[in-house]
Amino acid sequence: MEKKVTRVYYIFALLKYIKGFKIYLISAVISKILATASVLITGVLTSYIVGFALMGNPSKISTLCIWVGVMVILTVLLSLFDAYISHDMAFRVLVNLRDKVYEKVDEVAPAAIEDKRSGNIVSTIMNDIAFFEWFFAHMLVEWIAVSIISISCLIFMGIFSVIIPIVIIPFIIVIIAVPVWYSKQADLQGKRVRDSAGELNAEIVDGIQGIKDIISYRGEKNYFNRLFDFCRYHDKADLEYAERGSNEKRFIHLAVDIGGLVSAIAIVLLMINGQLSELWLMPMFVSSAAIFIPLRNAQILSTNYGFIFGACKRVFKLLKLKPMVKDNGKLTEKDVRKNKDTINISFDKVYFSYPLHESNQVLKSFSLAIKEGETTALVAESGGGKTTIARLLQRFWDVHEGSIKINGIDIKDLTVNSLRNLITVVPQEVYLFNDTVRENLLLAKVNATDEEIKEASKKAQADNFINNLLRGYETVIGERGLRLSGGEKQRLSIAQAFLKNSPVLILDEASASLDSENERLINLAVESLKKGRTTIVIAHRLSTIKSADRIVVILNGEVVGDGKYEKLIKNNKYFNLLVGEHYG
Numbered sequence: 325m326e327k328k329v330t331r332v333y334y335i336f337a338l339l340k341y342i343k344g345f346k347i348y349l350i351s352a353v354i355s356k357i358l359a360t361a362s363v364l365i366t367g368v369l370t371s372y373i374v375g376f377a378l379m380g381n382p383s384k385i386s387t388l389c390i391w392v393g394v395m396v397i398l399t400v401l402l403s404l405f406d407a408y409i410s411h412d413m414a415f416r417v418l419v420n421l422r423d424k425v426y427e428k429v430d431e432v433a434p435a436a437i438e439d440k441r442s443g444n445i446v447s448t449i450m451n452d453i454a455f456f457e458w459f460f461a462h463m464l465v466e467w468i469a470v471s472i473i474s475i476s477c478l479i480f481m482g483i484f485s486v487i488i489p490i491v492i493i494p495f496i497i498v499i500i501a502v503p504v505w506y507s508k509q510a511d512l513q514g515k516r517v518r519d520s521a522g523e524l525n526a527e528i529v530d531g532i533q534g535i536k537d538i539i540s541y542r543g544e545k546n547y548f549n550r551l552f553d554f555c556r557y558h559d560k561a562d563l564e565y566a567e568r569g570s571n572e573k574r575f576i577h578l579a580v581d582i583g584g585l586v587s588a589i590a591i592v593l594l595m596i597n598g599q600l601s602e603l604w605l606m607p608m609f610v611s612s613a614a615i616f617i618p619l620r621n622a623q624i625l626s627t628n629y630g631f632i633f634g635a636c637k638r639v640f641k642l643l644k645l646k647p648m649v650k651d652n653g654k655l656t657e658k659d660v661r662k663n664k665d666t667i668n669i670s671f672d673k674v675y676f677s678y679p680l681h682e683s684n685q686v687l688k689s690f691s692l693a694i695k696e697g698e699t700t701a702l703v704a705e706s707g708g709g710k711t712t713i714a715r716l717l718q719r720f721w722d723v724h725e726g727s728i729k730i731n732g733i734d735i736k737d738l739t740v741n742s743l744r745n746l747i748t749v750v751p752q753e754v755y756l757f758n759d760t761v762r763e764n765l766l767l768a769k770v771n772a773t774d775e776e777i778k779e780a781s782k783k784a785q786a787d788n789f790i791n792n793l794l795r796g797y798e799t800v801i802g803e804r805g806l807r808l809s810g811g812e813k814q815r816l817s818i819a820q821a822f823l824k825n826s827p828v829l830i831l832d833e834a835s836a837s838l839d840s841e842n843e844r845l846i847n848l849a850v851e852s853l854k855k856g857r858t859t860i861v862i863a864h865r866l867s868t869i870k871s872a873d874r875i876v877v878i879l880n881g882e883v884v885g886d887g888k889y890e891k892l893i894k895n896n897k898y899f900n901l902l903v904g905e906h907y908g
Contacts, residue, residue, distance in 0.1 A: 329637075331507060331511070331629070331633055334633050334636040334637075334640070337636070337640060338456065338459055338460075338636070339464075341417050341420060341421055342417065342460075345413050345416065345417060348409060348412065348413035348416070349413060349464070349465070351409050352406065352409045352410040352413055352465045353465055353468045353469055355402055355405045355406040355409055355410075356406050356410070356465050356466065356468075356469035357469045357472055357473060358402045358406075359399060359402035359403045359405075359406045360469055360470075360473050360618055361473060361476075362395050362398050362399040362402055363399055364473070364477070364610070364611070364614040365395055366392055366395040366396060366399060367610040367613075367614065368607045368610050368611065369388055369391055369392050369395065370392055370610075371606030371607045371609065371610045373385050373388045373389065373392070374606050410460075410461045410462070410465050411457075411461045413460060413461070414456075414457045414459075414460035414461035415457065415461075417456070417460050418453055418454070418456060418457060418460075421453050421456065421639070422449055422450075422453055424643065425448065425449050425453065425639065425642060425643060426449060428642060428643050428645060429445065429449075429642070431647050432645045432646070432647045432648070434720050435647070435648035435649065435720055435721050436645050436646065436647060436648055437645070441523075441526035441529075441530070442526070442529065443522075443525045443526030443527070443528065443529030443530060444522040444523060444525065444526040445642070446525065446526075446529065447521060447522040447525040447526065448522060448638050448639055448642055451518075451521065451522075451525070451635075452518055452522075452635035452638045452639050453635070453639060455518075455628075455631050455632050455634075455635040456632065456635065456636075456639075458625070458628050458631070458632055459632050462625055463625055463628075463629070463632065466621075466622045466625060467622055469618075470618045470619055470621075470622045473614070473615075473618055474496065474615050474618070474619055477611050477612075477614050477615045478492065478493070478615065480611060481608060481611050481612065484594075484600055484604060484608065485594050485599055485600060487590060487594065488587060488590055488591060488594070488608065488612065491586055491587055491590045492583060492587050492612060492615060492616075495579055495580075495582065495583030495586070495587075495616075496583075496615065496619065498579045498583075499576055499579045499580065499583070499616075499619055499620065500619075502572055502575045502576050502579065502626075503572060503576075503626035503629065506568060506571070506572050507629070509568055509630075510565075510568060510569075510572075510626075510627075510629055510630030510633075511629075511630055511633045511634060511637075512630075513561065513564055513565040513568060513630050513634075514565065514629070514630025514631045514632070514633055514634025514635070515630075515633075515634035515637050515638070516561045516564075516565075516634070517558070517561045517562055517565050517630075517631065517634060518631065518634040518635050518637075518638050519634075519638070520554070520557050520558040520561045520562075521558055522638065523554055523557075523558075524551075524554040524555060524557075524558045527550065527551055527554045528551070531547055531551060533804075565630060565631075568630075569627035569630075572626060572627050573627060576620055576626075577620070580616045580617075580619075580620045583616055584612065584613060584616050587612040587616075588609060588612065591605065591608045591609060591612065592605075648720075648721055648722065649719050649720070649721065649722050649740065651739060651740040652736070653735075653736060653737045653738045653739045653740070653742070653743075654737065654739070655733060655737050655738045655739070655742065656738065656739060656742040657742050657745055657746055659733065659738075660730050660731050660733055660738065660742075660746060661731070661827075666695075666696035666697075666731070667696050667730060667731060667746070667827040667828055667857075667858045668693070668694065668695055668696055668730070668731055668732075668858070669692075669693070669694040669717070669728070669729070669730055669828065669858060669860075670691075670692070670693045670694070670728070670729045670732075671690055671691055671692040671693075671713070671726070671727075671728050672691055672726050672727050672728075672729070673689045673690070673691055673725065673726040673727075674687050674689075674690040674691070674716070674723045674725070674726035674727070674728065675687060675688055675689065675690075675723065675724045675725040675726055675881075676690075676712060676716060676721065676723050676724050677724065678721075685881050686707075686709045686712045686881055687709050687712060687713070687716075687723075687881040687882075688880065688881035688882055689726075689881075689882060690709070690713075690726070690878075690881055690882060690883065691726075691883065692876060692883060692886075694858055694860065695858070696858050697856060697857070697858060698858060698859070698873045698874060699854055699859040699861060699871075699872050699873045699874070700859065700860050700861065700872065700873065700874045700875075700876055701861045701863040701868060701869050701872035701874070701875045701876070702860065702861065702862055702863060702876050702878060703863055703869060703875055703876065703877050703878065703885075703899065703902060704877070704878035704879065704902070705902065708878050708879070708881075709878050709881055710862045710863075710878065711832070711862060713860070714749065714830045714832070714860065714862060716728060717735070717747065717828075717830070717860070718743070718744055718747055718749070718830075719735055719736075719740055719743055719744075722736070730743075730746065730828070745826065746826055746827060746828050747826055747828045747829075747830060748768075748820075748821045748824045748825075748826040748828070748829050748830070749830045749832070750814075750817050750818055750821050750829070750830070750831050750832065750850075750853075751817065751832045752832040752862075752864075754805065754813040754814055754816070754817040755804060755805075756801055756804060756805030756808070756813060756816065757803075758800065758801075758802055758803040758804075759800060759801070760795075760797065760798050760799060760800055760801070761790055761793070761796075761797045761798070761799055761801060761816065762777060762797040762798060764801065764805075764816060764820075765777050765780070765781070765797075765816065765819055765820060765823060767820065768819075768820035768821070768823040768824040769823040769824060769825075772823050776823065777797065777819075777823070779822075780819045780820075780822035780823045781819045783818075783819070783822050783849065783852050783853070784815045784816070784818035784819035784821075784822055784849045784853075785815055785818075785845040785846070785848055785849045786812070786815035786816055786818070786819050786849075789812050789815070809842070810842070811842025811843075811845065811846065814842070814846050815845065815846060815849060818846065818849045818850065818853055821853055822853060826857075827856075827857055827858060828857065828858050828859075828860075829853065829854060829857045829858070829859040829860070830859075830860050830861075830862070831850065831854075831859060831860070831861045831862065832862045863875075866903065869889060869903075870889045872889075874886070874887065874888070875887065875888065875889060875892055875899075877892065877896060877898060877899045877902070879898055884896070884898055885898065885899050
């Protein structure tokens with residue numbers, strides 16, 4: 325059951341991110357106080373001028389007018405500084421927050437986010453965090469400043485008569501109580517709006533990414549119907565939030581108006597009873613308004629609190645994700661390769677099942693030793709554990725029982741970065757970024773020289789097609805490399821593998837769904853890439869199985885066959901069945 329948390333919890337949680345910005349916060353509060361105070365002082369001076377004029381004493385009016393002019397200029401300057409410093413602080417904090425959220429995604433990925441939609445995560449990182457600007461630039465600074473200004477005004481009026489603060493304070497309590505009264509409903513509605521916005525964003529992202537398949541299968545109508553359902557749900561949540569916000573505003577305005585009227589009557593009665601000079605009548609009116617107007621403005625912001633704290637729940641839920649894999653290792657690649665040129669891999673009685681299917685053991689007492697320089701093809705039916713073995717070797721997940729070792733060192737004793745530096749994966753589905761060919765290749769080796777990039781591309785049989793692109797290596801290839809063919813994307817992936825130059829290679833058979841010419845070029849590149857590396861192939865084609873140094877047959881999470889193709893085809897009935905049904 326989800327632990328219930330209050331707004332106070334989220335306020336303190338957000339305040340942690342002010343660290344390093346205390347000077348900004350203090351400057352923003354001071355500028356807000358001075359800007360608000362200058363407006364009030366201008367109002368008091370102006371009303372004081374009116375009082376002198378009404379009493380037929382114009383002697384001090386010219387001097388006061390000069391001071392009013394000075395205060396107007398000062399108010400403008402302070403307001404500009406207030407807006408600049410508070411927003412500058414807020415957006416700097418948002419940058420830090422987005423960095424922390426993305427670092428968290430990087431820490432827990434891929435295991436902890438496999439069941440989450442990427443569009444929803446993007447919505448959290450970009451849109452939900454954007455709502456925090458209201459907290460840091462408005463809510464926090466506004467409330468500190470308004471509290472100080474209101475108390476100062478009450479003290480100022482109390483000097484003339486304690487009755488005025490006594491009359492005003494109950495209405496202040498009512499104005500503050502309105503958002504508190506609606507807070508539970510506002511927070512639930514705010515979370516519903518942010519959740520629905522995230523789901524709508526995720527659906528739009530899915531539609532854009534899958535547009536070719538939607539068009540190909542004539543699924544536009546079904547997709548739009550589903551998208552409209554998400555839109556309607558989001559609109560309904562937004563409308564409910566707006567209606568409740570309007571009710572809050574109405575009650576706040578009502579309390580302000582009645583409070584202003586009652587305080588004005590009290591001030592007039594004090595003057596009639598001789599307890600207040602006529603000269604101070606107008607200044608007292610302005611001072612009483614000075615409490616209600618900033619307080620009303622601050623409380624009107626409360627209609628956004630549901631959005632803020634709804635976004636908080638989503639952001640902090642993401643920040644609280646626990647990694648499935650704990651990076652507690654201390655050893656590095658140097659320790660693995662110490663006094664050894666070889667890389668040997670061993671799986672020793674490994675048990676593993678995915679959290680959503682714990683009753684279904686993907687691997688059971690799985691044991692396998694892979695020698696340096698050997699190409700091992702993993703053969704199993706779909707869902708038989710081939711990809712799981714590759715994931716466990718990279719520590720995307722951890723084994724439940726047993727161990728995986730490289731050169732006798734348990735991979736849990738290695739830092740995660742060191743382990744993944746030892747391994748390169750050439751996937752079947754290549755992901756390329758909407759950037760140039762060069763920048764995509766530099767992902768594998770950030771400091772690679774132009775010569776290294778070109779050499780890796782030649783080895784990957786990619787240099788020719790890259791040079792034929794409009795701007796060669798500087799050509800932007802589109803999101804997911806959509807401007808390239810499948811074979812071209814695979815060759816770029818192989819070029820990345822050459823640049824990374826890891827001793828362990830995992831191939832999710834790159835040529836499985838390509839035409840014969842691309843298959844020929846990629847096979848040439850792959851054969852070159854495998855030289856001197858310990859290679860694991862997730863096999864999809866019979867030709868790959870036959871060419872492997874060794875074939876490992878997996879059934880029900882265990883090794884049921886191990887050897888060369890000729891040996892297995894003669895002696896292993898299950899391998900024969902697989903070859904006939906899946907690889908034939």
